[in-house]
Amino acid sequence: MISFVLASASPSRLRILEQAGVDPIVRPSRVDEDAVQAALPAGTPHVRVVEELARAKAQDVLDREGAQLAAEARAAGANTLIVVGCDSMLLVDGQLEGKPHTYERAMERWQKMRGRHGVLLTGHAMLVADLPAEDPVRPSTATNSSGADAGVSGGEDDDVVVVKYSGADTSDTTVHFGYPSDEDLDVYLRTGEPLECAGAFTIESLGGWFIDRIDGDPSSVIGLSLPLLRRLLHDAGMHAYQLWRPELRA
Numbered sequence: 001m002i003s004f005v006l007a008s009a010s011p012s013r014l015r016i017l018e019q020a021g022v023d024p025i026v027r028p029s030r031v032d033e034d035a036v037q038a039a040l041p042a043g044t045p046h047v048r049v050v051e052e053l054a055r056a057k058a059q060d061v062l063d064r065e066g067a068q069l070a071a072e073a074r075a076a077g078a079n080t081l082i083v084v085g086c087d088s089m090l091l092v093d094g095q096l097e098g099k100p101h102t103y104e105r106a107m108e109r110w111q112k113m114r115g116r117h118g119v120l121l122t123g124h125a126m127l128v129a130d131l132p133a134e135d136p137v138r139p140s141t142a143t144n145s146s147g148a149d150a151g152v153s154g155g156e157d158d159d160v161v162v163v164k165y166s167g168a169d170t171s172d173t174t175v176h177f178g179y180p181s182d183e184d185l186d187v188y189l190r191t192g193e194p195l196e197c198a199g200a201f202t203i204e205s206l207g208g209w210f211i212d213r214i215d216g217d218p219s220s221v222i223g224l225s226l227p228l229l230r231r232l233l234h235d236a237g238m239h240a241y242q243l244w245r246p247e248l249r250a
């Protein structure tokens with residue numbers, strides 16, 4: 001049985017999973033994204049930037065809450081703990097854009113990008129730990145998909161969580177922006193809907209009026225790519241249905 005943790009405060013990431021049959025344990029990360037990005041070497045490829053941010057989020061939750069999550073998972077009868085972190089940014093004109101936060105910044109971005117296209121990058125990181133029924137044995141030299149030591153999280157020996165698999169990947173979706181009128185744009189941005197969204201847009205709800213088309217999977221634009229997560233699960237020897245609610249797997 002799997003205990004699945006979404007290391008995110010994003011309501012849209014949670015909604016994607018819930019609509020796809022998964023009720024994750026939600027544990028927002030406390031990562032300083034600007035600090036993580038600033039610490040990356042100059043010239044780090046854009047896909048690596050969002051992947052490192054996603055990895056930092058998943059690792060932060062596992063480091064801070066792994067022992068508690070493992071204890072709760074064991075109590076629920078789970079023998080595997082999965083923690084997933086994500087990070088989305090829009091690549092446009094060679095620049096990675098996060099959330100605009102303000103009407104003014106969102107308007108400035110839309111004035112530049114309407115009628116054009118950008119690439120929405122969503123980095124994903126998945127950490128998997130085995131939960132032995134008894135107290136965990138001493139840390140093993142678990143390895144990840146690249147063969148490196150996958151690392152160990154936790155404090156005292158008796159609450160060590162051994163990561164047996166660490167995988168990451170990034171989805172890229174080309175978003176073709178429509179040309180909303182100044183009036184439409186003003187009213188849309190004043191609703192506040194896109195201000196906390198990477199790239200200052202949403203592809204569903206009100207934003208759906210202003211996105212002409214996308215080349216890629218819609219879930220990755222909204223914040224978490226289900227097909228990419230399926231591939232990471234498969235790489236770790238698991239299947240998507242194993243995350244689904246019990247009544248869906250009856």
Ligand SMILES: Nc1nc2c(ncn2[C@H]2C[C@H](O)[C@@H](COP(=O)(O)OP(=O)(O)OP(=O)(O)O)O2)c(=O)[nH]1
Nearest residue numbers: 008009010012087088196197198202203221222223
């Ligand atoms: N509903 C919706 N949300 C979108 C769309 N595009 C991007 N977003 C949201 C998903 C994320 O919540 C946000 C991207 O920002 P981040 O990747 O930094 O995640 P956020 O800080 O929201 O949460 P997290 O870091 O995971 O706790 O933008 C969209 O088309 N629709």
